[in-house]
Amino acid sequence: MCIIDKLKKSGFISTKELSDWQEQQLQAAVRKGEAIRLKNGIYADIDALANTMVDIRTIIPNGILCLWSAWSIYHLTTQIPNAYYVAIERTRKIILPDYPEFQLVFQSDKLLSIGVTQKDVQGYNVPIFDMERSVCDAIKYRNKVGIDVMAEILQTYLKRPDKNISLLMDYAAKLRLRNTLNQYLEVWQ
Template sequence: MNICSIFARSNNKDNMSIEDQLKKNGFVSTQGLSNWQEQQLQASVRKGEAMRLKNGVYAHMDALADTMVDIRLIIPNGILCLWSAWSAYNLTTQIPNAYYVAIERSRKVVLPDYPEFQLIYQSDKLLSIGVTQKEIQGYNVPIFDLERSVCDAVKYRNKVGIDVMAEILQTYIKLPKNNISRLMDYSSKLRVRNTLSHYLEAWL
């Protein structure tokens, strides 16, 4: 279901109030709201119960206290990656300082003032490698899968640090359900196969 359709205008007298929608879903889009619903939303903002994230997107304050947000609503077609993905898969003990989201490099995205996002620009070809969905704290989040996320640690090792890459790769190797074949396939597509093989030979 399209996330915006949840908030579509309705003549049903039992239609859920904006306050209840915010409490239940955490986020609300202004698309299709009636004037009355818009007034409710602004009242919630004035009371400090909700916050405007970007044009047309509002969040309940309790939702912002969680460690995950609705990526699909804030950055449509964005894919959770790098630090955020590593944390979601428990590959690292480090806590992300922002939501890391991969998007197509030609896109222009308006980011909210809060929470903080870091955009990772990639080509369509790279964005298609290892995309999956993962439920995180009630949100169905687009995310790179486990093997793609490990390959990204190798690919970005000079930016994130060799120690971080080593922690991620060693944690992955110890997982009972790792898929080395898929890992090597992704590494070839991401052009890090030789580097990955070097580390695997040392630790396997």
């Protein structure tokens, strides 16, 4: 399979597994405007960038979609994210591409392990915090995102038939948010 066909099929490609000849083909595609270099060793098909989702695992290995990105995917908010919000390990250094825009959320390994799942989003298998963890994050970051946004997310979650309150409370305890969550639940339930 030609490297350009492979790029068009997957949308994103890393040069790690390419031969010299395939890299030359990729560079030719960049010169023709068929592909774009996102960062050193990561290339994207121009059409793939038109999608609203990108291959997070290729661009930020071990990154986890969170906050605005997760809330949008779970339809917990009506607001559209201005970037891809990705949680990574606190001490990790990473080079981000100029486009698309990413916002990194640095967390400890312990926090990163709570509520991680995989979800198929527009054909990409994306690591993302599950819905209950995402709701907990809205409460945790309520002063940064705004109380109104947090309220919208929690109220939307509470109306959903697929909610799991016991899992939400378990995550809230692990994230040290249980008392705060209880206060908001008393108001809206």
